[in-house]
Amino acid sequence: DIRMTQSPSSLSASVGDSVTISCRASQDIFSSLAWYQQKAGKAPKLLLYTTSRLESGVPSRFSGSGSGTLYTLAISSLQPDDSATYYCQQYFTSPFTFGQGTKLEIK
Amino acid sequence: QLQLQESGPGLVKPSETLSLTCTVSGGSISNSYYWDWIRQSPGKGLEWVGSISYRGATYYNPSLTSRVTMSIDTSRNHFSLRLSAVTVADTALYYCARRGHYYGLWGQGTLVTVSS
Numbered sequence: 463d464i465r466m467t468q469s470p471s472s473l474s475a476s477v478g479d480s481v482t483i484s485c486r487a488s489q490d491i492f493s494s495l496a497w498y499q500q501k502a503g504k505a506p507k508l509l510l511y512t513t514s515r516l517e518s519g520v521p522s523r524f525s526g527s528g529s530g531t532l533y534t535l536a537i538s539s540l541q542p543d544d545s546a547t548y549y550c551q552q553y554f555t556s557p558f559t560f561g562q563g564t565k566l567e568i569k
Numbered sequence: 570q571l572q573l574q575e576s577g578p579g580l581v582k583p584s585e586t587l588s589l590t591c592t593v594s595g596g597s598i599s600n601s602y603y604w605d606w607i608r609q610s611p612g613k614g615l616e617w618v619g620s621i622s623y624r625g626a627t628y629y630n631p632s633l634t635s636r637v638t639m640s641i642d643t644s645r646n647h648f649s650l651r652l653s654a655v656t657v658a659d660t661a662l663y664y665c666a667r668r669g670h671y672y673g674l675w676g677q678g679t680l681v682t683v684s685s
């Protein structure tokens with residue numbers, strides 16, 4: 463199985479700040495990476511796919527980059543609504559696997 | 570718009586079989602997407618359980634394959650999960666989701682607790 467490791471596990475930032483979340487795969491996943499946002503009591507919501515493609519309706523404050531085994535989610539101009547847990551997921555090969563999540567707190 | 574809704578018992582006894590159904594509304598289940606089950610628990614995070622196509626082709630997580638069966642009923646526009654010989658480790662929030670390559674659509678999730 464491909465192991466997905468996210469860092470940090472949690473972070474705290476203020477409104478207007480920018481943050482980055484990293485996701486490392488245990489082997490090359492050839493940009494087959496998606497990012498999800500999950501709020502308390504809700505299902506995950508797709509933010510980006512194929513590393514950097516923004517899902518329809520997602521603000522352009524969210525962006526993704528990376529290749530090979532290392533990927534990054536960047537969020538700029540943080541808003542209170544961005545408070546959530548963020549997950550990366552590889553879909554290069556089955557079994558499809560997720561990172562352990564990064565909890566973002568907006569101060 | 571297309572929506573997914575999980576249903577099934579919220580409590581299952583150890584060693585018994587967990588059965589869940591995901592009903593697709595607002596569109597047809599008979600298309601090129603895969604229909605997946607994903608579960609979420611505090612201990613294991615988000616875990617892919619398995620996939621089924623509208624033609625019935627199935628793919629299971631190797632860690633669960635001996636206990637998992639998925640089926641699809643295109644006439645009723647739903648697909649189902651059966652997980653046998655459950656233990657407390659199978660306690661989780663179970664989601665159904667639509668997969669092209671990634672998960673663009675999820676159900677709201679249903680909590681299944683394994684307890685005697």
